[in-house]
Amino acid sequence: MNIGMERKEPSASQPPRRGVRIPGLLLEVRQHAPVWFQTIVLLCGVSVGLGLSFLILMAAGVPADGLVLEFKNIFSNTTNISALLTQLAPLLIVGLSAAVAFRVRFWNIGIEGQMILGSIAATAIAINDVGPEQWRLPLMMIVAAIGGMAWIIVPALLRIRFGVNEIISTLLLNYVAVNLLLHLLYGAWRDPQSNFPNSEQYGPAERLAQLGWESLTYALPLALLLTAFCWWLFSVSRFGFYTRVVNSNPKMAGAMGIQVVAVTLGAALLSGALAGIAGFTISAGVEYRLTQSFFLGYGFSGILIAFLARNNMIGAILVSLLVATFFIASQSLQVFYQVPGSIVQLIQAVIVISVAGFEFFNRFRVRLAR
Amino acid sequence: MPILELHDVSKSFDGFQALADASFDVEPGELHALLGENGAGKSSLMNIAAGLYRPDKGYIRVAGRDVAIDGPLTAKKLGIGMVHQHYKLVKGFNAIENILLAAGASNYRPGLAEVERSVREHCETMGFSVDLKRPVGALSVAEQQRVEILKVLVNGARIIILDEPSAVLTDSEATALLKVMRTLAAKGAAVVLITHKLGEVKAFADRVTIMRGGRTVTTADPKSSSLADLTAKIIGQAVCETRHPAKAIGRPVLRLQGITGSRADGHRTLHGVDLTLHGGELYGIAGVGGNGQPELAEILMGVNKPTSGTIEFTGAGDISRSGPADRRKLGLACIPADRATYGLAGDLSICENYIVTGVRNGAFGPWSRVDWRSATASTKNAVDAFEVLGVRSARQKASLLSGGNAQKLVIARELASPPRIVVAHSPSRGLDARATSEVRRRLLEARDGGAAVLLISEDLDEIMLMSDRIGVMTRGRIVQEFEAPADRQLLGKAMVHHD
Numbered sequence: 018m019n020i021g022m023e024r025k026e027p028s029a030s031q032p033p034r035r036g037v038r039i040p041g042l043l044l045e046v047r048q049h050a051p052v053w054f055q056t057i058v059l060l061c062g063v064s065v066g067l068g069l070s071f072l073i074l075m076a077a078g079v080p081a082d083g084l085v086l087e088f089k090n091i092f093s094n095t096t097n098i099s100a101l102l103t104q105l106a107p108l109l110i111v112g113l114s115a116a117v118a119f120r121v122r123f124w125n126i127g128i129e130g131q132m133i134l135g136s137i138a139a140t141a142i143a144i145n146d147v148g149p150e151q152w153r154l155p156l157m158m159i160v161a162a163i164g165g166m167a168w169i170i171v172p173a174l175l176r177i178r179f180g181v182n183e184i185i186s187t188l189l190l191n192y193v194a195v196n197l198l199l200h201l202l203y204g205a206w207r208d209p210q211s212n213f214p215n216s217e218q219y220g221p222a223e224r225l226a227q228l229g230w231e232s233l234t235y236a237l238p239l240a241l242l243l244t245a246f247c248w249w250l251f252s253v254s255r256f257g258f259y260t261r262v263v264n265s266n267p268k269m270a271g272a273m274g275i276q277v278v279a280v281t282l283g284a285a286l287l288s289g290a291l292a293g294i295a296g297f298t299i300s301a302g303v304e305y306r307l308t309q310s311f312f313l314g315y316g317f318s319g320i321l322i323a324f325l326a327r328n329n330m331i332g333a334i335l336v337s338l339l340v341a342t343f344f345i346a347s348q349s350l351q352v353f354y355q356v357p358g359s360i361v362q363l364i365q366a367v368i369v370i371s372v373a374g375f376e377f378f379n380r381f382r383v384r385l386a387r
Numbered sequence: 388m389p390i391l392e393l394h395d396v397s398k399s400f401d402g403f404q405a406l407a408d409a410s411f412d413v414e415p416g417e418l419h420a421l422l423g424e425n426g427a428g429k430s431s432l433m434n435i436a437a438g439l440y441r442p443d444k445g446y447i448r449v450a451g452r453d454v455a456i457d458g459p460l461t462a463k464k465l466g467i468g469m470v471h472q473h474y475k476l477v478k479g480f481n482a483i484e485n486i487l488l489a490a491g492a493s494n495y496r497p498g499l500a501e502v503e504r505s506v507r508e509h510c511e512t513m514g515f516s517v518d519l520k521r522p523v524g525a526l527s528v529a530e531q532q533r534v535e536i537l538k539v540l541v542n543g544a545r546i547i548i549l550d551e552p553s554a555v556l557t558d559s560e561a562t563a564l565l566k567v568m569r570t571l572a573a574k575g576a577a578v579v580l581i582t583h584k585l586g587e588v589k590a591f592a593d594r595v596t597i598m599r600g601g602r603t604v605t606t607a608d609p610k611s612s613s614l615a616d617l618t619a620k621i622i623g624q625a626v627c628e629t630r631h632p633a634k635a636i637g638r639p640v641l642r643l644q645g646i647t648g649s650r651a652d653g654h655r656t657l658h659g660v661d662l663t664l665h666g667g668e669l670y671g672i673a674g675v676g677g678n679g680q681p682e683l684a685e686i687l688m689g690v691n692k693p694t695s696g697t698i699e700f701t702g703a704g705d706i707s708r709s710g711p712a713d714r715r716k717l718g719l720a721c722i723p724a725d726r727a728t729y730g731l732a733g734d735l736s737i738c739e740n741y742i743v744t745g746v747r748n749g750a751f752g753p754w755s756r757v758d759w760r761s762a763t764a765s766t767k768n769a770v771d772a773f774e775v776l777g778v779r780s781a782r783q784k785a786s787l788l789s790g791g792n793a794q795k796l797v798i799a800r801e802l803a804s805p806p807r808i809v810v811a812h813s814p815s816r817g818l819d820a821r822a823t824s825e826v827r828r829r830l831l832e833a834r835d836g837g838a839a840v841l842l843i844s845e846d847l848d849e850i851m852l853m854s855d856r857i858g859v860m861t862r863g864r865i866v867q868e869f870e871a872p873a874d875r876q877l878l879g880k881a882m883v884h885h886d
C-alpha cells in the first residue's frame with residue numbers, strides 16, 4: 018500500500034537541517050473510519066452531487082428559483098407526498114434486491130429483467146383469472162417472486178458452476194426479458210379493447226388495495242415489511258453472518274464449513290424474488306396492467322440505492338426517498354421546462370461519482386505536513 | 388562511511404506508534420541484519436528507507452547527504468532497492484517484463500531486449516537460474532524472489548534491503564540466497580537483511596541491529612555475541628525449547644490409505660499417501676517444500692477432494708468425500724499454512740473471525756439470531772487466554788493483527804472446543820521466537836488432551852522438537868517413518884532420497 022502519495026507543492030523551501038520534511042499534504046491511510054465520520058463523508062458526497070446536478074439543470078434552462086420551488090412543491094401538499102411515497106415503494110424494493118445480491122458479491126445487473134419476468138408472471142395470473150379472487154393478489158405476488166427467481170437462477174448457477182461472469186449474463190438477460198415482454202404485448206396479450214400494445218386492465222381483485230390516505234396503496238407497507246425482513250435476515254440472523262464471511266473471504270468460509278454455494282445462491286434468489294415483487298408492485302399498484310416501459314430506470318436506481326446505502330437495508334429507505342424525489346421532480350420538470358426525463362439518471366450518476374470521490378476521505382487522513 | 392543512515396525516525400499509523408526514534412545505518416560492503424520479533428518495526432523502518440512510508444519525525448541521509456525520500460521512485464534514484472515480504476510482481480508478466488515495468492516509465496526506451504541482456508548478465512554473475520520467459524505467477528516462490536532481487540539489481544541499487552527473504556525458502560535455498568548476498572556485499576553493495584532467524588544472522592551478517600517495540604535496542608557484532616545474549620535482547624528473556632514426548636498414545640483415529648491428489652492446475656502431486664494418526668500423538672510430516680504438503684493439507688481440511696484413496700475416521704467411516712462442515716462436526720481443527728486464504732477473513736472483525744465455527748455449532752444463539760453479547764464476551768476471553776496482543780477491541784479488523792497474533796487468533800478459534808484431530812501446516816512460519824513457542828505449546832496441549840495432531844512443516848528442527856512419530860514426505864508419498872527421537876542425518880537422507 019502506497020502511503021507516500023502526497024501532493025507535492027511548489028514551495029520547496031524546506032529547512033535543510035531538519036532533513037526529510039516534505040512540503041505539502043501528508044496522506045495517511047486510515048485503518049478504520051468511525052461510522053459517524055463515514056456518514057458525514059457520505060452526506061458531503063451527496064450534497065456536492067446535488068449541487069452539481071442543480072448547476073447542470075440550470076445550464077439546461079431551469080431557473081434557480083423554479084428549481085427550488087419544484088422541490089418545495091413536492092413536500093408541500095399531501096397529493097405530492099403521496100405520489101412520492103407511491104414512487105418510494107418499488108424503488109425501495111429494487112434497492113433491497115441490489116443490496117441483497119451485493120452482500121454476497123453477486124453483481125446482479127439484471128434487476129430490470131427480473132422485474133419484467135415478475136410482472137409477466139403476475140399478469141398471467143391476473144388476465145387468466147387463476148384461483149379464487151380473495152387469493153388472487155397473494156398468488157400474483159408469489160408468482161412474481163418466482164418469475165424473478167427464475168430469471169436469476171440461470172446466471173447464478175452458471176457463475177457458481179462454471180465461473181461465468183454474472184455481470185454479463187444478468188445484463189444480457191435484461192434484453193431477452195424486454196423482447197419477451199414486447200412479444201407478449203404485441204401478440205397474445207395485446208389489449209383487445211384499445212388494441213394498444215399493453216395488457217388488458219387488471220380487475221379490482223388484482224389491484225393492490227388503497228390504504229385510504231390519498232392514493233397510497235399497500236405497496237408501501239409491503240416494501241417496509243420486506244425491508245424489515247431483509248434487515249433481520251442480514252443483520253440479525255445466522256444466515257446474515259454467513260454472508261459476511263462469504264463476502265470477505267469465500268475460501269475461508271468454505272474451510273470453516275459454511276456452505277458457500279448455498280449462501281450465495283440463496284442471496285441471489287432472494288435478490289431475484291425482490292426484483293420480481295418490485296415489478297408486481299408497479300403493475301398491480303400503479304399501472305394496473307402490464308406496459309412496455311414500467312421497469313425503465315429501476316435497475317440502475319436499485320444499484321445506486323444499494324451503493325449509497327452501503328448495502329444497509331435501513332439506510333436504503335432514506336436513499337430511496339431521495340431517489341423517489343428525483344423521479345417525481347423530473348416528471349414536473351419535463352412538463353414545465355421540457356427537460357428530458359433521463360435527467361434523473363444524469364443526477365443519479367453525478368451523485369454516484371461524487372460519493373465515490375468522497376470515499377477518498379474515508380480511506381485517507383489528510384494532514385498538513387509540518 | 389555509512390551509505391544509508393536513518394536518524395531518530397518515528398512513525399505512527401492512525402494512533403499506533405510503529406517506530407519510536409529508531410536509528411540505523413549500513414555501510415557499503417557489509418551485510419547488516421535487522422533482527423527483532425514480529426511487529427518490532429523492522430519492516431516499517433525499511434519501508435521508510437524504500438519510500439513507501441514517510442516518517443513523522445527524523446531524517447535520512449544517503450552517502451552523507453540529507454535526502455527527502457518522498458516515494459519509491461526517489462528511493463530508486465538514490466540506489467535503494469527493497470525486496471518485500473509480499474512480492475510486488477505482476478503475475479501475468481514474465482520476469483523481463485516485470486523488471487522493465489519496475490524501471491519506471493522514463494526508462495522504458497531501451498526496451499525488452501536490452502533489459503533481458505542485462506538480466507542475463509546479472510543471473511550469470513550471481514549464478515541465479517530463473518525462467519525469464521514464463522509468467523511469474525507460474526514460477527515457484529523461490530524463483531519469484533529471485534526475480535524481485537534481479538529487479539532491484541538491474542535498476543542499479545547499491546543499497547539492497549531484503550524483508551524476511553528466507554521465510555518462504557527451504558534451508559538450502561535460503562543458504563544459497565544468503566551466499567549470493569554475501570557476494571554482492573563483497574562487490575561493494577550494502578545489504579540489509581530483515582530477519583528473525585538468529586542462525587542466519589550468526590552465519591552471514593557482519594553487524595546486527597536489534598529492534599524491539601519500534602525502537603532500535605542495540606547494534607552488535609554477531610560473531611562476538613552469544614545466541615542467548617541476542618535472544619535476550621530481542622525478547623527480553625531467553626526461550627528454552629525442550630522436547631515433551633507424548634505420555635499416553637491412544638487408539639488410531641484417522642487412517643489415510645492411498646490418497647492421491649492433484650493441484651488446481653491438474654499437476655499430480657500426491658501419489659498414494661498412507662499414514663495413521665493415533666489419539667494423543669503428534670505426527671510430524673517432514674519434507675522439502677513442494678513435495679505435496681499443501682495438497683495433503685487441503686485434502687485433510689476438506690476443501691479439496693482426493694482423486695482416489697480413503698480417509699477412515701474412527702467411528703465415522705470414510706470421510707474422503709465429505710466436506711469441511713461434516714469433518715468439523717467430527718472434531719477436526721485446522722491451522723492452515725496460508726492464514727490469509729483459509730484462516731481469517733481480513734475485513735471482518737476479530738470477534739467475527741473467532742466465532743465462525745461457534746456460530747455454526749449454535750454456540751452463539753439459534754439460527755434466527757446471532758448473540759453478539761456472548762460472542763463478544765467469549766472472544767475477549769479467548770483473546771486473553773491465548774494472549775493475542777494488539778487487540779484494542781473485539782470489533783477491530785482481523786487484518787490489523789500482526790502475523791503472530793493473527794496465528795494465535797486462528798489457534799484460539801480452532802481449539803475453542805476440544806478437537807479430536809488437529810491439522811497444523813507450518814503453524815510457526817513467519818512467527819517470532821516467543822509466538823512460535825506459544826503456538827507449539829498449544830499444539831502439545833491439544834495432543835495431551837487426547838487429540839491426534841498432524842504437524843506438517845518444512846522446518847526440520849520444529850518436526851524433531853515436536854513429533855512423537857515422524858513421516859518423511861517425498862514426491863507425494865510418505866517414504867519412511869521414524870520413531871522420535873529420530874536421527875537428524877537419517878531424516879535428512881530420507882528427505883532427499885528419490886525412489
